[in-house]
Amino acid sequence: MEDLKVKVTDLSLFYSNNQALKNITMDIPEKKVTAFIGPSGCGKSTFLRTLNRMNDLIDNVRIEGEVLIDGVNIYDRDIDVVNLRKKIGMIFQKSNPFAKSVYENIAFGPRINGITQKSKLDEIVEFSLKQAAIWDEMQGRLHNSALSLSGGQQQRICIARSLAVNPEIILMDEPASALDPISTGKIEELIHDLKQKYTIIIVTHNMQQAARTSDLTAFFYLGELVEINKTETIFSNPGKKQTEDYISGRFG
């Protein structure tokens, strides 16, 4: 029905001897929003971080199984992690702009890719900010420190920053959990716009958010993928009892 972007097969993750993810298998379609829900500690964020190999940074992590992105296993030996991460943007729970100007934040990615021409950088900055729907607010403040902005603006700057390296997939780890309802609404609108062009995977605590923003929803519990299905199916007619209990607020 739709094109496959990410195919995960039998993925397990261990911290030392402690298994945090258990044999996860799922398909993630291209240019859709896939939401991961589940109680704290269920492994949804850990799983998200296996998709751009952010867990590589932690000592004593062992990963088994396969993650195919566009048919290529990203855990293959000859995969260049740096190039992989250029293809996959990541938005974190706590907005983390650099202590630089708005402009320099957005230009960071293009610069590390070797773009130095001012006009080209200007163009990318404007384009990225427009895509993140924050150009109008930022137009006159490009050279102000990104840290002087509000939390919601900072998060959208982070989104614009990740768009500037032209990713194909955007991973969002509870991107709105620290934001007020208005800023959250703007982020959700943005997610809706961005899925025209990007494959989006979002971890969220907020079930309404998953219901509002996503096409597919995956429910995780205790390191296992309980089920994944069309969002409306998960929320109206879940296949498993655990999922039903969770989304109806009986636990979690």
Next chain:
Amino acid sequence: MNRNRKDIIIESLTGISVLLIIFIIISILAITIKGGWPNLSWKFLVEFPKDGMTKGGIFPAIVGTALMTLIMAVAAVPFGVITAIYLAEYARENSVFAKTIRFAVKTLAVVPSIIFGLFGLGFFIGFIGQNMDKIFNGGVMKWGQPSILWASLTMALLTLPVVIVSVEEAIRTIPVEMREASLALGATKWQTIRRVVLPGSVTGILTGTILAISRGAGEVAPILFTGAAYYLADLPHSLSDQFMSLGYHIYIMSTQSANVDATLPIQFATTLVLLLLTFSLNAVAVVLRYRIRKKAK
């Protein structure tokens, strides 16, 4: 009742200790200012010593101290920053190698300064310098004797731990979220260090540099055998020249002078200059830190 009395005693003890410290600082300042200030003048700062160093100024000692600390900083800061980067970013916390480096840095910090002086004499002058003469100078003595270069390098070894510790601390204050943001954008580890970690550690690097300079400016023992001169009629013109230094100047005037009483005003004034120098360097460190922190907000 009993409890209350204990509190009073402890409070008084801590209060007295604090007062004692303040008293000591004020005494040092008061004595130096009282003895030194009347003798301090523009001429004193820009003139050479005269009449067997019982008159005149301390210009060569000021220039010598400045040059020595400058060369020291040029050697110690890059070396210290690189070590700190290794310790904070690359070394595995529990690896034997990292533990060895940490142990070495800590040990270096507690080695008595006179030992550095002897080491400098043996290693830089006796080994490196004399071999340089043999190889490049046909055995003519140029580098195999005390000079501002060897004194500065010896001092650099002494101040290296100061630089390493303050830079490493600063690097560790960069939140992991910043590194992750950079890595997630496809930056390599080195790009992350150069573009995110180091710019965020500027305060620490500057502070470390200034603390090292203020420490180096005041130390005498390391340069005693490695380059400081009793008296020179000229300023150092090359790295192989000897130099005069403020701390050493105070030392020789108060112990080696033919007429110690006659040089007393000069001693006081020189001490005052040295104190002002180190205090103002520390003040600059404080201001810089404050400014950069404010800018980061």
